[in-house]
Amino acid sequence: MLNSFFYAHILKMSSFSICLRQFSLNKVKKNIFFYFFLYLIIFSLVACNGNEDFKEIDLSKTQKISISDKNLKNVDNNTIYVGFDLRWEPTEDVAFYMPLIKYLEAKTGFNYKIKVPRNYPDNIHMLGKGSIDISLMGTVSCLLSGSKYGSYPIVFGLNGQSQPYYKGAIIKKAGNKTINSLKDIKHKKFVFGNKYSTQGYLIPRKMLEDAGIYLKDLEYEFSDSHKDVVNKVVNGFADAGAIQDKLAFKMAEEGILDIVKLSKPFPSSTVCVSPYLSSAKKNIIKAALLEFNPKNGFKSDLWKFTEMENGFTDAENVRFGDLMSLINKYYNLK
Structure with a gap:
């Protein structure tokens, strides 16, 4: 709980x-x-x-648009409402996912509409209450929504190596010579992603603790998205920060950031479904996602920046392991 x-x-x-x-x-x-x-x-x-x-x-x-709790559940028989965790900027996130939405429309026959959350808790709330039917979200968000409302993952994204994992990255501004290892971050200004982000908070917090650095040892703050973290580090509002690996690689390649350390692999992002979504619709969507092959006629230069670069695998194939114990620790699940 x-x-x-x-x-x-x-x-x-x-x-x-x-x-x-x-x-x-x-x-x-x-x-x-x-x-x-x-x-x-x-x-x-x-x-x-x-x-x-x-x-x-x-x-x-x-x-x-504010959505009233009195009218949250989707009652449209042919429309699927989609949400997502904020990773980059909302305009970029939507651009990443639009090709998948078009694929699902063609494959399933449903209409799809995106609802943009203000933040991670908003996405968790909308999915659990039935305002959205499915959400592209991190494992932490999905499991927290599951603990509160009964939402659950149906597929996990496959990375560039066709594995259902991703990593968290701790980064600094390019050329910052005061930070060469995680231990150098102690007593520095640090910016996490959203408190309910897997790569932006849970994973990097574990990384810092493994290096002997706890929240009390940092002057820290939270941000709304991974892109916000980058902006704060680049503009000197923080000495270091935590973001997703995909964005870290891109910013490092462009010479904007340096990666201080990458985490070990953790379960990747999911497509998580609302407890109000019917089994029939869920099965149709899940089958379409498992058949999705980005290498087979799928045209999108942006898809490589998602955590689903090589498609999806059944959620039953993924074990949460350390991630579940960290969720229990950091979010007081009982």
Whole structure:
């Protein structure tokens, strides 16, 4: 069972889904009647959002929409709502996953729409409550949603070596000569990813503890995404940080960051499903994901940056091992 702080934190989260229009307020006249009229228009757009076609989404023209707990569950028989953990920027994350969404639409016959969470707890909450049906999320997020709501993984992503694992990376700004090993991070400014991120928090916390460095030994903070961590380290707001291996390799190759250390392999990201998703739909989606082969006519230059570079494997083939014990330790699961 999750601790009371985590429950309270999740339950306070609202979520926002993708809309197809965005109003510019720069030209709004300072007139109370105009604002009232604008409010009515926005309200009407939100109300009709569920009927619009996913393929027309322009992420640069989106609005945040609060979803009421009274109307969370998806009742559309032919629409699958998809969420994801924030890894890079929302626009980049959506670009990574759009080719997979198009593949699933063609393969399963369902319509798919993305709902963009504000943060990791938001994604956990939406999946567990049924606001989204499936989510591309880290193992920690999936298992926490499972502990709280009954969500569960159906597949795990395969890396470039066709293994269902990834690594966490602890990084520093390129050329920073004050940090040469993990031990040099003690008493430094450190930025984690989100507190519910596998690669951004759980794995690097374990790495630091193995080096004799505990939270009390750091001036640390949390960030919303892996990309935010990079920005804070590069701009000098932190001496070191923790991110996913894919982004670390890319930034190191571009000479922006140096990798201080990589972790050992841990279970990769999952496609996790809501407890409200029917078995029939789940089986159709799972079968399509297991048949998915990025090397067979799949055109996407961005897919290589995901944790599913070579497709998926059945969740039954993956053992959580050390990861589950760390989740129990860091999140007080009972």
